[in-house]
């Protein structure tokens with residue numbers, strides 16, 4: 001079995017190659033190592049390969065893990081899973097970015113708690129591209145209004161979009177979804193909403209990140225390809 005270091009190196013190589021194919025600068029693409037269900041000792045192995053951005057999808061799990069890894073001061077923790085309003089305060093304390101803002105109400109909650117501690121929380125707006133009932137995210141047709149309204153919140157800073165497209169066994173089939181997310185970000189940039197940056201596109205996971213990079217991903221969220229299958 002490959003080691004975590006070998007896995008990270010393979011993913012890095014594939015990121016460089018995918019960036020090269022699409023004429024992009026690979027250094028502008030961030031690998032978010034998804035550490036959900038992974039024990040702290042194995043996360044340390046990943047950190048020691050030089051990874052600095054880690055993603056967790058549940059506040060409760062992160063609450064146990066993040067303090068145990070607090071000696072690694074350069075690590076940036078990203079929340080990538082649905083956030084309930086009653087966990088927003090904890091999330092603001094734990095995370096450096098919240099990628100999974102899926103409505104105005106949670107954006108307001110995050111903003112309120114960030115204000116209490118004098119912070120501005122960078123966030124991504126999660127879009128439900130496949131209109132899937134089982135998934136979180138702002139439906140496409142509500143996205144523009146939601147971003148416009150959330151842009152007025154002083155203690156959050158909208159940096160871009162995130163999506164988790166429907167699972168496609170063949171990663172090529174996910175391409176239209178990635179392309180769509182890029183187009184939506186482009187359209188929002190053109191609206192020139194004050195305080196909205198729209199420079200980040202978080203899309204692509206272990207099985208389809210190379211396609212996502214070809215379509216403009218600036219962050220790829222990789223779990224299985226680094227740590228192996230989750231049990």
Ligand SMILES: *Cc1c(COP(=O)(O)O)cnc(C)c1O
Nearest residue numbers: 034057080205206221222223224
């Ligand atoms: C688990 C998870 C990932 C990583 O998935 P892998 O297929 O293991 O790479 C990415 N994004 C989100 C939102 C996740 O929950």
